[in-house]
Amino acid sequence: MTGALTQVPAGWVPLAAVLLLALAALGATVDGALAARAQGRHWGSGLGLPMAETARLLRQRRRRTVAADRPLWLIGTGGLLVVALLMVVVVPLGRWTLSDLPVGVVWFNAMDVVVWALVWLAGWGPNSAHSLVGGYRFLAQALAYELPLMFAITAPAVAAGSLAVGDVVAAQEGLWFAVWMPVAFLVFCGAVLAFSVRAPFSAPAGADLAGGVLADSSGIDRWLLLAGRWALMAAGSAFAVAVFLGGGHGPLLPAWLWSLVKTGALLAVLVWVRRRLPTVRPDRLLPFGWVVVLPLVLLQLLVVAVVVVVGGS
Amino acid sequence: MGLRRRLTAAAVRRATVLVVEVPGWGRTRCAVEREIRDRGWRPAASPADADVLLVCGRPGARLAAAVDLAWEQLPGPRARAEVLTPSGASAALDRALDGLADDDGQRADAAARPGDPAMGIGADEDPDGDDAGSGHETSDEDSDDGDSDDGDSDDGDSDDGDSDDGDSDDGDSGDGDSGDGDSGDSGDGSDDDGAEDDESGEDESGEDDADDSDDSDEMDMDMPMPAGIPLAGGGEARDGLEMDLLHVPLGPVLPAWPPGLVLHCTVQGDVVQEARAEVLPPGPDAEPDGDLVQGSPADRCDRAARILTVAGWADAAAAAARLRDELLDADGPGSSRPALDRLDRRVRRSWTLRRSLRGVPAAAGNPPAGDVHDQLLRHLDQARHPREGGVPTPVATVPLDRLPDLVAGQELAAVRLLVAAADLSPATLVRSGAGLS
Amino acid sequence: MYLGAAVMLLLGVGGAVAAVLLHRATSVAAAPVATLPFLSGWRPEEHALSRFHARYYPVTLLFLAFDVEMLYMYPWAVVVAEVGISAVVEMFVFLGVLMVGVLWAWREGALRWV
Incomplete structure (x- = not known):
């Protein structure tokens, strides 16, 4: 469509899925290593954590709570991973993309809004007070982060004059958008942590709610929820790399490798951030999101728009 | 294989x-x-x-x-x-x-394992009576009549029914509320689902329990009771809408929670409307092994770790717990000082932690003053600077019956933080048994 | 164009179903455990699914105003470079009006819900 990217046939979809899962596993591995170090063990002892946890949950039975809303529970549980996979459909790997939608940015936005429904459903399904509160907490949190997220990803689109991710990547030849729209980039990174329910935005799955939306899930259900969260974080990082960190642009290495390296690095940074910060309660986050972050992002957008108009004329 | x-x-x-x-x-x-x-x-x-x-x-x-x-x-x-x-x-x-x-x-x-869920007992029931008198006294709420039930752990269906009849009827008739149409609707759908689920459960096992719950369904014709549990009943919310009330007991099986404490909360949305506190004692002939020396540096670190856990900061909580264990080994801050200082700095600097903890009232001191953030910093401070001569700085404890007043009107997250930080010393709780300190 | 997305959707759903089926083979028992929801070790007195008091609903209305605004935002983003400074002025006057609404709601305490 846009010419900047090569659209690969749908047969490559499984490869994209595998890459996303591998990145998700990388995130979980980094997290395990950091956790081990925080507990006074050698960081290397935490590397096996994702595999051990997967084996544990594969062996563990599922639970069926009394009068649970099972269809909705299943949708919420399995949906997170599916949404993460759908997000990366528009994210290019170097020069290749699965589908170079002319509205790729909107597509990503739409997928991230689906997470609202899914996390809430995962909280609603088990008919459990803790997870129900967790689900509603996510909605409150979503009200705080969603608008800043939307305006943050509008900024690169304005700068590129296109909603196609390929054009946004192409427009960053020479100068990454993260450099001259840092506020939008940082806000987007925060939003990635928020829609993957990671600290400081982990209240919906908080320790104070016995795990919140996770409180009554076990076995493969729990695995799908956890894997979905890691995959969302990986997909968010991949999208951030495409629209803020220059996608495949970079010296020496091939473009596809640059995409992967940058995504892995950003993901590792986000994991580190999530371990450094305590959870912020949604009710404390909401006024901050609306009164401080939202105006900042709007100002960022104004700056970008003015630069584009002045530079273009 | x-x-x-x-x-x-x-x-x-x-x-x-x-x-x-x-x-x-x-x-x-x-x-x-x-x-x-x-x-x-x-x-x-x-x-x-x-x-x-x-x-x-x-x-x-x-x-x-x-x-x-x-x-x-x-x-x-x-x-x-x-x-x-x-x-x-x-x-x-x-x-x-x-x-x-x-x-x-x-x-x-x-x-x-059976095809039907184990029903346990209600939070207010007393299975054998050997904890008799173990603290319904701290109530500041007209407690529901659950206490008087004979509480055989297997047939929970009948007593549930009568203690909540009125409430649940209200809940049913007022279904078409205005504020939350969505969740009301799906609530109905899911309750139907629930009933089906329950039936399928009965098909699988066909045991006596299942029949029991069937009977009670028929007796309360006007009130659907999927799986023998009534639906939630309504109550007036603070802005005039009718919203359901849930009874959510917090504790005793709850991580990062004071031992044995039960906080019987009535919750609307995620705000605790009313609460009643009690402490479940150890067995009558048990010989407790002992707690940390109250107010000692290790105890302070333990309390800090609990607050940090509930605040969702696993790494800082792990650091505090490690320090606690080192202090228990060493009997003095000595070599742990640098790590203690590091943790203290890290906690003090955290802007997000301050944002979450500020304004949550502390259940400490007499009368209770300050907020949970102050309290956390005080614990770390006392851990770093223990008194000369090894006599620990005493912890100013709050009587258990003050707790309900403090948690009423607070959101669940705040309640968890408040209780995690509450200086209800375990030793006091054991001695009194009844939880009246 | 959307074929990739459709295939990915199928793959994702298929993968989740496959994971559940795999789990039937690997777990110690294929059937789920029937259980009460976790309530600190007590039996629930009522079902948790209920009319939940989402006290932040005033914020949802505020959110809706901005969300509808996003409908204009995306097309605007594409044409702003061509249309020039007038597009910027118009959009940000609009956003400014909305933001004034937010500040008013904030002052009224609509963002404070505990």
Whole structure:
């Protein structure tokens, strides 16, 4: 469509899925290593954590709570991973993309809004007070982060004059958008942590709610929820790399490798951030999101728009 | 078959442990937590998350009933162990590990579990009466009549019905509320679902229990009771809407929660409307192993770790717990000072932590003053600068019956923080038994 | 164009179903455990699914105003470079009006819900 990217046939979809899962596993591995170090063990002892946890949950039975809303529970549980996979459909790997939608940015936005429904459903399904509160907490949190997220990803689109991710990547030849729209980039990174329910935005799955939306899930259900969260974080990082960190642009290495390296690095940074910060309660986050972050992002957008108009004329 | 054995070996490498502390076994719990950490295991957040249920101490009848129900909620593979002394922690975890790794045993256990959920007892029921007088006295609410039920743990259906009849009727007739149409609608749908689920459960097992709940459904014709549990009843919310009230008991089987404490909360949305506090004592002839020396640096670190855990800061909580264990070993801050200072700086600097903790009233001092953030900093401060001569700075405790007033009107997250930080000393709780300090 | 997305959707759903089926083979028992929801070791007195008091609903209305605004935002983003400064002025006057609404709601305490 846009010419900047090569659209690969749908047969490559499984490869994209595998890459996303591998990145998700990388995130979980980094997290395990950091956790081990925080507990006074050698960081290397935490590397096996994702595999051990997967084996544990594969062996563990599922639970069926009394009068649970099972269809909705299943949708919420399995949906997170599916949404993460759908997000990366528009994210290019170097020069290749699965589908170079002319509205790729909107597509990503739409997928991230689906997470609202899914996390809430995962909280609603088990008919459990803790997870129900967790689900509603996510909605409150979503009200705080969603608008800043939307305006943050509008900024690169304005700068590129296109909603196609390929054009946004192409427009960053020479100068990454993260450099001259840092506020939008940082806000987007925060939003990635928020829609993957990671600290400081982990209240919906908080320790104070016995795990919140996770409180009554076990076995493969729990695995799908956890894997979905890691995959969302990986997909968010991949999208951030495409629209803020220059996608495949970079010296020496091939473009596809640059995409992967940058995504892995950003993901590792986000994991580190999530371990450094305590959870912020949604009710404390909401006024901050609306009164401080939202105006900042709007100002960022104004700056970008003015630069584009002045530079273009 | 080799594949299954390999899966088992990988699966038990990082077991998760749900730790329940009986009042009076604080030192044992610390030893258990340390052992879990050193093995690279993980404390569980809920029974669904847990492989091992580990009880520190000898619970009394009601506490034991709560532990038993939590045990039935572990998905399995599962293992259960009791630890009575700090030195027994390692052996208990080894035993639990052997249990988890025994694949045939776990399969037999899974196959033997009933198709109907274990119903346990209500939070207000007293199974055997040997905790008699154990503190319904602290009520500041007209408590529902659950106390008087004879509380046989298997037939919960009848007494549930009458204690809540009125409420639930209200709830039914007022379904078309304005504020929350969405959730109201799907609520209806799901309740139907629930009834179907329940029936399918009965088909599978066809045991007496299921028949019982069927009967009670027919008796209360006007009130649907999926699975023998009534629907939530309405109550006036603060802005004039009618919203449902839920009874959510917090504790005693709850991580990062004071031992034995039960806070019977009535919750609307996620705001606690009313609460009643009591403490479930250990068994009558049990000999508690002992708690940390109240107010000692190790105790301060333990309290800080609990607050940090509830605040959702796992790494800082782990640092505080490690310091606690070092201090227990060393009997003096000495070599732990640099780490203590680091933790203190880290906590002090955290802007997000301050944002979450500020303004949550502290249940400490007399009269209670300050907020949870102050309290956390005070604990760290006292841990860094213990008094000369090794006499610990006393902790100004708050009587248990002040707790309901403090938590009323607070959001659940704030309630958890408040209680995690509350200086209701475990020793006081044990001595009084009834929870009146 | 959307074929990739459709295939990915199928793959994702198929993968989740496959994971559940795989789990039937690997777990210690294929059937789920029937259990009460976790309530600190007690039996629930009523079902948790209920009319939940989402006290932040005033914020949802505020959110809706901005969300509808996003409908204009995306097309605007594409044409702003061509249309020039007038597009910037118009959009940000609009956003400014909305932001004034937010500040008013904030002052009224609509963002404070505990």
